[in-house]
Amino acid sequence: MKKLKTMALLIVTSVFLFSCNGSESNQTSDNWRDLFDGETLDGWKSVMGDATFEIKDGVIVGTAVANTPNTFLITEEIFGDYILEVDIMINHESSNSGIMTRGQFDPSARNGEGLVYGYQIESDPTERAWSGGLYDEARRGWLYPLDLNPNAKTAFKMGEWNTYRIEAIGNEIKSWINGQEVAYVVDDMDSKGFIGLQVHAIYDEAHAGEKTSFRNIRIQTENLEPKAFKGDVFVVNTGLNELTELEKQNGWKLLFDGQSSDGWVGAYKNTFPEEGWNIKDGILTIEGTDGSESTNFGDIVTTDSFSAFDLAFDFKITEGANSGVKYFVTLSEGNTGSAIGLEYQILDDERHPDAKMGKDGNRTLASLYDLKTANKQPRFVRKPGEWNQGRVVVHPDNKVEHFINGVKVLEYVRGSEEFRQLVKNSKYHVWENFGEAVEGKILLQDHGNEVSFKNIKIKTLK
Structure with a gap:
C-alpha cells in the first residue's frame, strides 16, 4: 500500500512539473505560451541589420548600431491567428x-x-506619438497612423514598460497599449508569418548604443477569445464595401453598396446618369473623356443631406486625373457646370496643371479646393493606379478636418472669420455665405478623367 501511494505521488508531481514547465511548447494552464524563456534566444534569430540583442536579467535588450539597416529579432516559428502580449521599454x-x-x-x-x-x-x-499604429514595413507604408485615433497618442510612456496586446485573427488586426484601444485594421494581405522585435536603423553616431528592451513575450494560438473594442475607434478596412460590427454599432453606414446606384442621382437630376458612371466588381468609376468639368456625364450627388458627419472614401486616379468630393452641396446656386460646394480635391499633383494654379498649392490633392492647402508629405500619398483613402470630418461645432491615408492634412472652421477671408479671396466670393449651409449633399465630380471610388461610408455626428 505504501509503494502505491508513493508511486501515485510521483505521478502527480511529474504531471505538475510537466504542466508548470510547459513541456516542449511552454504552454501554461491559461492558454498562454511563452515565446521567450528569460534565459536564451532559443527559437529566435536576428536578420537584416547589425544591431545586437542580448539578455539581461530576463529581458531582451536591443542595442542600436549606427549606419546599419533596421534589425529584427524574429521567431523561427510561423503563426497564423493569435493573441500576443509583450512589454516594451x-x-x-x-x-x-x-x-x-x-x-x-x-x-x-x-x-x-x-x-x-x-x-x-x-x-x-517621438513627438508624433503613433505608437500602436499599424505600419506596413517595406511595402505599403502606414495603414493606421494615430491621427485616426488621437486619443491613443498618450498611451505609450517613454522610459517605462508598456504592455502591448496584439490580436491577429482572420483578416483583422487590433492593438492595445497599456489597456488603451489603439488601432483596428481589416486587411487580408498576409494570413500568417513570424513575430519580430525591431531595433530601428540610426544614422547619427551620437545615438549608437541606445537601448530598446522587451520582456514577457507570450502568445495564444488556440481557443482564442477576441477582446472587443468598446470605444468609438475609426476602422481602416481595405476590403470591399463592407462594415465591421463595431462600425455598425457606432453608426457607420455605406453610401455605396457596391452593386447599385441606390442613394445617388445626377446633380440637378432625378435619376442616376444612364451612361458614364459604371459599377463593376464593387467599384464605382467615372469614364474618362476630354478632361472638361461636368460637361460630359455630369456629377452625382447623394439623395440624402448631411450636417455634421464623418465621411470616408477610397479613390483611385489615373495619370493626370482631376476630380473631387464636395460636401454641403445645396444645388441652389443656379450656376452652370459643376455644382457648388466645399471640395476635397482629388488630383494628380505631378501631372495636372491645376496643382500649380490657385494660391500656395490650394488646388492640390486633399486640399480644400481654392481655399486652403493640404499640408501633406509625398510619402503618405499613393501614386496613380493605387488606392488612396480620403476622409472629411465635419464636427458639430463646424470644425472640419481633411485626411489622406489616415494622416490629417488640414483643418478649418466653417463660418469663422478666417474661413470667410479665405472665401473672399477665392473664386467662391461671388456666392453669399458660401460653404455655410446648415446641411448639404455629398457630390462625386465628373471632371472628364477616369477616377474610381469604393468603400464610401458615413457616420452622423452629434
Whole structure:
C-alpha cells in the first residue's frame, strides 16, 4: 500500500512539473505560451541589420548600431491567428521600434542580405506619438497612423514598460497599449508569418548604443477569445464595401453598396446618369473623356443631406486625373457646370496643371479646393493606379478636418472669420455665405478623367 501511494505521488508531481514547465511548447494552464524563456534566444534569430540583442536579467535588450539597416529579432516559428502580449521599454526618441505581426522575410532581397516586410505595430517615442499604429514595413507604408485615433497618442510612456496586446485573427488586426484601444485594421494581405522585435536603423553616431528592451513575450494560438473594442475607434478596412460590427454599432453606414446606384442621382437630376458612371466588381468609376468639368456625364450627388458627419472614401486616379468630393452641396446656386460646394480635391499633383494654379498649392490633392492647402508629405500619398483613402470630418461645432491615408492634412472652421477671408479671396466670393449651409449633399465630380471610388461610408455626428 505504501509503494502505491508513493508511486501515485510521483505521478502527480511529474504531471505538475510537466504542466508548470510547459513541456516542449511552454504552454501554461491559461492558454498562454511563452515565446521567450528569460534565459536564451532559443527559437529566435536576428536578420537584416547589425544591431545586437542580448539578455539581461530576463529581458531582451536591443542595442542600436549606427549606419546599419533596421534589425529584427524574429521567431523561427510561423503563426497564423493569435493573441500576443509583450512589454516594451524605450529610453530615447531615436529608438523607434515595433513588433512585426505576421511578418515576412525574403532572404534573397537586397542582394542576398534579406528583407523583412509586412505588418508592424509601431513603437514611436517621438513627438508624433503613433505608437500602436499599424505600419506596413517595406511595402505599403502606414495603414493606421494615430491621427485616426488621437486619443491613443498618450498611451505609450517613454522610459517605462508598456504592455502591448496584439490580436491577429482572420483578416483583422487590433492593438492595445497599456489597456488603451489603439488601432483596428481589416486587411487580408498576409494570413500568417513570424513575430519580430525591431531595433530601428540610426544614422547619427551620437545615438549608437541606445537601448530598446522587451520582456514577457507570450502568445495564444488556440481557443482564442477576441477582446472587443468598446470605444468609438475609426476602422481602416481595405476590403470591399463592407462594415465591421463595431462600425455598425457606432453608426457607420455605406453610401455605396457596391452593386447599385441606390442613394445617388445626377446633380440637378432625378435619376442616376444612364451612361458614364459604371459599377463593376464593387467599384464605382467615372469614364474618362476630354478632361472638361461636368460637361460630359455630369456629377452625382447623394439623395440624402448631411450636417455634421464623418465621411470616408477610397479613390483611385489615373495619370493626370482631376476630380473631387464636395460636401454641403445645396444645388441652389443656379450656376452652370459643376455644382457648388466645399471640395476635397482629388488630383494628380505631378501631372495636372491645376496643382500649380490657385494660391500656395490650394488646388492640390486633399486640399480644400481654392481655399486652403493640404499640408501633406509625398510619402503618405499613393501614386496613380493605387488606392488612396480620403476622409472629411465635419464636427458639430463646424470644425472640419481633411485626411489622406489616415494622416490629417488640414483643418478649418466653417463660418469663422478666417474661413470667410479665405472665401473672399477665392473664386467662391461671388456666392453669399458660401460653404455655410446648415446641411448639404455629398457630390462625386465628373471632371472628364477616369477616377474610381469604393468603400464610401458615413457616420452622423452629434
